Amino acid sequence: MLDALTVATAVAALALAAWCGWAASRDQPTKDWHFIGMGVVTLLTVVQLVVGIVQLARGEKPEQGTTIFVAYLLGALACVPVTGFMSLAERTRWGSATVAAGGVVLAVLEVRLYDIWGG
């Protein structure tokens, strides 16, 4: 369950990065549709956090430690919303580029989460 969710979130994050990177390359700021996309990716990370905590509550142990696991889950959750707010403050192509960078960072976090959980 958690592994499937991790893969799905990583793919969605990369798709968001490509989409916003495309907007940046065409000199466009983030638009409503981009924010809906960010919402979808953020929703996935929320579900991931909940599922992760439920797994921990059931007594399962992440391979590389609970502290690091929870820290990465929270980091993954914060990643895209923070860049979303930054793109609201910067209404140019560079706001889009920041969200794209946020998507890439989230994808990297998901790869690390996969390892930390021991999938």
Place this chain on the structure above:
Amino acid sequence: MATTEEPMTEPTKGGPVRKRLIGGPGILLVWLYGVMVVGAVSRSAVQISTEFGHAPLAYSLSAVAGVVYGFITYSLVRGGETARRAALACCAGELVGVLVVGTWTLVEPSAFPDSTVWSDYGMGYLFIPVLLPVSAMYWLRKARAPQGDRAQIG
């Protein structure tokens, strides 16, 4: 993160408007530096508190890197000429640090039982640690232009 606030566009008491350093490409730099702050500081905090004896040099270097990243992020968000110069100096120091530590880890791996943020020129972080100071210095030098820097880049 409080980067959406815009105190730097307001005139401060007894001083001129601080130059905004987070316009245009600056916002992307703030994000990447912010990520490196969280990465380096939390990583070294966990490692120093749980297994410091294992690789004290590596973990201390990661902590130093985290502090440098934190200072640069703060300077960028704060804005102004002094902050710009301070950030520029720190970026130069950061670049030297990455190059020295990166070379050190390649030449004498035995000194590093565990890796640092700057090991192998930051390979574990997609080489962001070595690319970031170069692009930041480029941006900060460009931001020196007294006026119209926002218009040119926006």
